[in-house]
Amino acid sequence: MRALILTFLTWLMAMPAIASQSVPVDTGKVTASLVSTHDRIAPGQEFYIALRTVLDEHWHTYWRNPGDSGEPVQIEWELSDKLSADEINWPLPRTIPTGPIVNYGFEGAPLFPVKFKLAQDAELGSVVTVRANFYYLVCKDVCIPEQGSVSLPIAVGAPLEDLGWKPEIEAALTEVPKKGNIQGGIIKANSTVTISLLNLPEGDFSKAYFFPYEQGVLGHSEAQILRRGSKGLSLTTTADYIWNETIPETLDGVLTYENGETLRGAEISLAVGKSFDIGEVSAPEVKIAGATLWTAIIGALIGGLILNLMPCVFPVISIKALSIAKLAHGERGKIRREAWLYTAGVITTFLLLTILLLGLKAGGTEIGWGFQLQSPKVVAILAVLLFVIGLNLLGVFEIGSRLQNTGTKLTQSSGVAGSFFTGALAVIVATPCTAPLMAGAVGYALASPAFITLAVFMALGIGFALPFLLVAYIPSILTKLPKPGPWMERFKELLAFPMFAAAIWLIWVLSLQAGESGILFVLSAMLAATFAIWLLKRGSMITKTLGTLAVIVAIALSISISSTSNPGTVSRLESEAWSPSRVAELQEQGRPIFVDFTAAWCVTCKVNEKVVLNKAKTQKLFEDTNTAFLIADWTNKNDLIATELAKYGRAGVPLYLVYSNNSVSPVILPQVLSHDVIRDAIAGEKS
Amino acid sequence: MTISRILLSTLAVSAIAIVAPASAKIATGSNVSDMTVTDSDGVLHNLSDYAGKKVVLEWTNEGCPYVKKHYTTKNMQKTQALAKEDGAVWLSIISSAPGKQGYKTGAEANAWKVEQGTSLSAVVLDPSGDMGRSFSAKTTPHMFIIDESQTLVYQGAIDDNRSANPKTVAGAKNYVIAAMEDLKAGYEVAVPDTAPYGCSVKYGS
Numbered sequence: 001m002r003a004l005i006l007t008f009l010t011w012l013m014a015m016p017a018i019a020s021q022s023v024p025v026d027t028g029k030v031t032a033s034l035v036s037t038h039d040r041i042a043p044g045q046e047f048y049i050a051l052r053t054v055l056d057e058h059w060h061t062y063w064r065n066p067g068d069s070g071e072p073v074q075i076e077w078e079l080s081d082k083l084s085a086d087e088i089n090w091p092l093p094r095t096i097p098t099g100p101i102v103n104y105g106f107e108g109a110p111l112f113p114v115k116f117k118l119a120q121d122a123e124l125g126s127v128v129t130v131r132a133n134f135y136y137l138v139c140k141d142v143c144i145p146e147q148g149s150v151s152l153p154i155a156v157g158a159p160l161e162d163l164g165w166k167p168e169i170e171a172a173l174t175e176v177p178k179k180g181n182i183q184g185g186i187i188k189a190n191s192t193v194t195i196s197l198l199n200l201p202e203g204d205f206s207k208a209y210f211f212p213y214e215q216g217v218l219g220h221s222e223a224q225i226l227r228r229g230s231k232g233l234s235l236t237t238t239a240d241y242i243w244n245e246t247i248p249e250t251l252d253g254v255l256t257y258e259n260g261e262t263l264r265g266a267e268i269s270l271a272v273g274k275s276f277d278i279g280e281v282s283a284p285e286v287k288i289a290g291a292t293l294w295t296a297i298i299g300a301l302i303g304g305l306i307l308n309l310m311p312c313v314f315p316v317i318s319i320k321a322l323s324i325a326k327l328a329h330g331e332r333g334k335i336r337r338e339a340w341l342y343t344a345g346v347i348t349t350f351l352l353l354t355i356l357l358l359g360l361k362a363g364g365t366e367i368g369w370g371f372q373l374q375s376p377k378v379v380a381i382l383a384v385l386l387f388v389i390g391l392n393l394l395g396v397f398e399i400g401s402r403l404q405n406t407g408t409k410l411t412q413s414s415g416v417a418g419s420f421f422t423g424a425l426a427v428i429v430a431t432p433c434t435a436p437l438m439a440g441a442v443g444y445a446l447a448s449p450a451f452i453t454l455a456v457f458m459a460l461g462i463g464f465a466l467p468f469l470l471v472a473y474i475p476s477i478l479t480k481l482p483k484p485g486p487w488m489e490r491f492k493e494l495l496a497f498p499m500f501a502a503a504i505w506l507i508w509v510l511s512l513q514a515g516e517s518g519i520l521f522v523l524s525a526m527l528a529a530t531f532a533i534w535l536l537k538r539g540s541m542i543t544k545t546l547g548t549l550a551v552i553v554a555i556a557l558s559i560s561i562s563s564t565s566n567p568g569t570v571s572r573l574e575s576e577a578w579s580p581s582r583v584a585e586l587q588e589q590g591r592p593i594f595v596d597f598t599a600a601w602c603v604t605c606k607v608n609e610k611v612v613l614n615k616a617k618t619q620k621l622f623e624d625t626n627t628a629f630l631i632a633d634w635t636n637k638n639d640l641i642a643t644e645l646a647k648y649g650r651a652g653v654p655l656y657l658v659y660s661n662n663s664v665s666p667v668i669l670p671q672v673l674s675h676d677v678i679r680d681a682i683a684g685e686k687s
Numbered sequence: 688m689t690i691s692r693i694l695l696s697t698l699a700v701s702a703i704a705i706v707a708p709a710s711a712k713i714a715t716g717s718n719v720s721d722m723t724v725t726d727s728d729g730v731l732h733n734l735s736d737y738a739g740k741k742v743v744l745e746w747t748n749e750g751c752p753y754v755k756k757h758y759t760t761k762n763m764q765k766t767q768a769l770a771k772e773d774g775a776v777w778l779s780i781i782s783s784a785p786g787k788q789g790y791k792t793g794a795e796a797n798a799w800k801v802e803q804g805t806s807l808s809a810v811v812l813d814p815s816g817d818m819g820r821s822f823s824a825k826t827t828p829h830m831f832i833i834d835e836s837q838t839l840v841y842q843g844a845i846d847d848n849r850s851a852n853p854k855t856v857a858g859a860k861n862y863v864i865a866a867m868e869d870l871k872a873g874y875e876v877a878v879p880d881t882a883p884y885g886c887s888v889k890y891g892s
Contacts, residue, residue: 069826069887071849099816099890101825137752137851142788143886145752145851191714215882221825241715241843241880684717 020152020162021052027146029056029138034130034152035111037169040160043082043122049130049152050113050169051075060105061136063093065213065253067103067220071137071145073112078131082122082156086115089176092256092265093211102221103139104211111172118156127153177254177265185274186217186251190587191665193218193239196276198232201266203259205233206449210268212253216242225647229278236647238665247272293452296444297459303438304463313430318495320422324471332472338419339472343465345423350461351454353427358450374637376513379601380522380558382429383506387526388533389425390499393492397533423465429502430464446651510561512600512635518561528554578632580644587659592627592682595666597645597655600635604671605654612673621675625682660684713822715879719839724780724818726809727796732778739835741775741870743767743863745807746782746819746888748789748827749799752851753885757828758803760856766845766863767806773867777807782819784891789827790814816890826885830863834870841866843881851885 024033031054038047053073055061062070077085091111093104122128131151138144183198195210209224218224219238227234251270256263308317320342324335391397438460445456471477510518528550535547576582578595586593596613598605612618622629632641634653645655648668656673657666658681667681713719723733734742745763747754757763770777781796783789791799796810813819822831822842832841841862848859866876 066884069883069885071851071884098887099892100820100823101887101890103887135852139886141889142750143752216880241882244715244880 020165022150022152025148025150027148029059034150035165037166039162040155040157041118042159044120046117048113048169050111052111054109059138059140060096060107061138062105064090068101070103073136076133080128082119083128084117089113113169113172122156126156129153177267179267182268184268184270185276186270187275188239188243195235196278198276203257205257208257210235210255216240231279234278296441296456299441300456300459301463304460307464336472339468341419342423342468345420346465347461349424349427350457354457376561377559379506379510380561383503384525384529386499386503388529390496393496443649443651509600514561521557521561525554525557575629575631578630586628593659594627595630595657597632597653599653602653608673715839719833724811726811727793737776738837742833743770743775743777744831745779746824746827746829747779750788751827751886754827756853760853762856771806778811779807780811780813782813782816783889785814787889819888824888826883829883832866840876841879844883849884
């Protein structure tokens with residue numbers, strides 16, 4: 001007996017080594033081979049064999065659900081009867097976009113591991129053969145179906161691991177998504193599906209993506225809009241055809257996320273018709289596919305530049321322009337210093353605003369661009385401030401007078417503080433205006449981590465300050481500016497009137513926010529401010545004290561204003577208040593819907609109303625097409641509206657949506673409207 | 688990242704000058720908006736010209752293995768012949784951009800039409816991809832059927848075997864023929880929406 005065993009062992013050792021990799025087959029764009037965790041296995045043992053595919057650069061093969069086009073990798077096994085094979089352990093898919101098409105697949109060298117089991121009765125010393133007939137579609141700009149056959153002999157005996165391939169196969173298996181504790185549901189409402197997920201594992205879910213196993217669950221090329229809650233997250237995207245058919249009770253797939261820079265995946269099973277409370281705090285995280293940090297920064301930069309031309313900023317910018325003109329023919333160094341100080345003022349104010357925004361966001365308040373104007377107190381203070389600046393421009397009081405706390409002296413003195421505070425003031429009055437290109441960038445910024453928010457707002461600030469920096473550094477512009485003279489005094493006085501106009505507009509905004517009592521308070525505050533100026537112009541201690549007192553009264557009056565719950569209607573169009581349920585109702589009736597996300601303090605919105613929406617032509621268009629006109633008024637704080645804005649990646653108004661009758665999800669119109677754009681959108685034309 | 692890509696994505700982010708469709712796919716059952724397209728003979732076609740007739744749209748790309756599967760086996764030609772018999776208009780659309788696989792000039796398209804023994808009504812040349820994008824055509828082949836009242840009644844694959852292997856044509860369920868039969872019998876299309884399969888449409892970027 002002992003002799004027999006010894007002989008057997010000797011034979012085992014003498015047996016020629018069997019390679020654990022098959023001869024690779026080059027099918028054209030891919031080289032395929034079989035690799036194994038074991039060179040030799042014992043009867044009854046489980047082990048893994050993987051189809052290893054090495055793709056040419058930029059070529060890809062497809063996941064089990066290939067996405068919009070393509071075909072999955074397929075393996076057909078030809079096995080010795082002692083072997084049994086399990087299913088493919090699919091590697092983590094990536095989204096591969098090509099134009100408007102999105103595929104799910106792999107690049108590089110994906111491994112497709114499969115678990116094998118050797119039967120108990122396999123004969124020691126025999127060799128079992130694994131043959132894989134494989135097929136894959138491999139695509140770059142064109143697609144090629146490739147196929148081949150590879151085989152690998154495995155010895156039966158004392159187990160022997162393959163030191164070369166085992167670690168690689170194990171690494172691939174670690175990457176394979178596993179069923180964790182994630183609890184998930186999926187519901188369809190109108191044309192969108194929302195996936196809600198709880199009990200998430202540790203990791204970064206800011207780029208989370210759901211890959212369904214089945215086709216037809218969701219539009220593969222549609223963005224999956226992500227929201228974080230305290231308990232989980234939700235993904236909202238467009239529903240596909242499966243929802244019109246009999247749906248299984250659960251829909252399965254893979255959720256990908258990141259953990260320490262590496263992509264991870266979890267297999268999840270979504271209960272159909274179920275929605276979980278993800279504990280959504282009011283600051284949703286929004287990611288629209290395609291928006292990247294750089295595009296947001298560039299968008300912000302250009303947006304900031306254009307912001308200079310917006311009506312709310314113009315008066316303040318004019319003051320700055322004037323001071324530049326004054327210096328234009330003088331010392332260049334001084335102009336540059338001024339320009340840099342102005343830039344510093346702009347950027348510091350943006351920074352402070354951003355920090356304030358982040359603080360409020362962390363505190364759970366739903367906020368966005370222009371949020372401070374939702375507070376009637378801020379509107380009142382701004383109105384008084386603009387009024388006082390106007391008085392100063394008219395010459396009611398002098399630059400040299402020792403006024404404190406009005407900001408006027410600060411903006412008027414040509415010194416350090418003057419330039420700095422003109423910058424600050426420009427930013428504050430700019431906030432009600434949204435420039436083109438800004439909406440996307442700001443929306444992205446507010447939905448991103450704090451440092452990105454800061455970076456994007458910085459870019460906005462730099463863009464905003466850029467014109468003056470350019471003027472200071474391009475001498476040819478300076479010499480073209482008119483020579484200083486008495487005309488400057490007239491021009492300065494003239495600028496008082498846009499200031500007063502801006503103040504009137506703010507008072508009107510206030511009337512919608514705080515009603516009649518608000519008007520009473522703000523006008524009284526203006527009276528107190530004027531009285532303070534008059535008092536402070538006198539020299540004595542008593543008048544100064546009284547003057548300071550009057551300033552305090554002016555401020556106190558302004559901040560005692562509180563909003564009334566009933567904001568006035570913003571538009572003259574026959575309209576209804578917006579709500580998600582009203583949209584659903586109207587969609588049921590098959591009516592086209594125009595949704596106007598607006599606010600009284602939003603100048604861009606007002607311009608669109610004036611120029612397009614309130615025009616008879618547009619009203620007639622709505623009547624003729626039986627379009628419902630819904631208004632979502634964000635003049636005062638409203639979390640429902642803020643959430644809806646976030647859904648479209650926006651952090652502010654205006655936002656215009658059109659639901660035409662032949663498309664169930666809305667079309668987002670540009671921020672600067674035109675009659676034709678609305679007409680085409682209602683007709684369902686996708687230009 | 689190239690400059691043009693940055694600009695493009697900046698535009699996409701801002702969604703300013705462009706009306707961004709939030710949903711790309713046209714729902715089955717919607718009225719198909721009229722759109723003018725040019726065929727290989729330079730003749731203009733408008734979908735509304737065909738009100739009162741059934742229209743079958745076939746996205747094609749000669750180089751695509753899945754298209755080859757249906758042409759070498761004459762499956763596509765057979766489907767075309769049946770549609771023609773039924774009085775339907777058949778438009779084969781090439782949305783490949785110039786330089787991309789499947790792109791054809793008018794003369795090339797006409798030659799291909801004859802070589803393949805097709806019985807289609809016209810080959811629509813859509814090198815800009817406008818028509819393809821507006822229908823959300825994803826693959827070649829990708830099939831659409833529009834009924835007499837200009838309503839989209841079918842969109843998706845030609846059959847239920849999603850392979851490029853020509854052997855799989857026999858025994859597969861041809862969705863287009865099934866839908867045409869449903870319509871002919873006066874029924875609603877039983878399977879109105881399936882996942883198309885094949886190569887991606889070679890749109891210009």
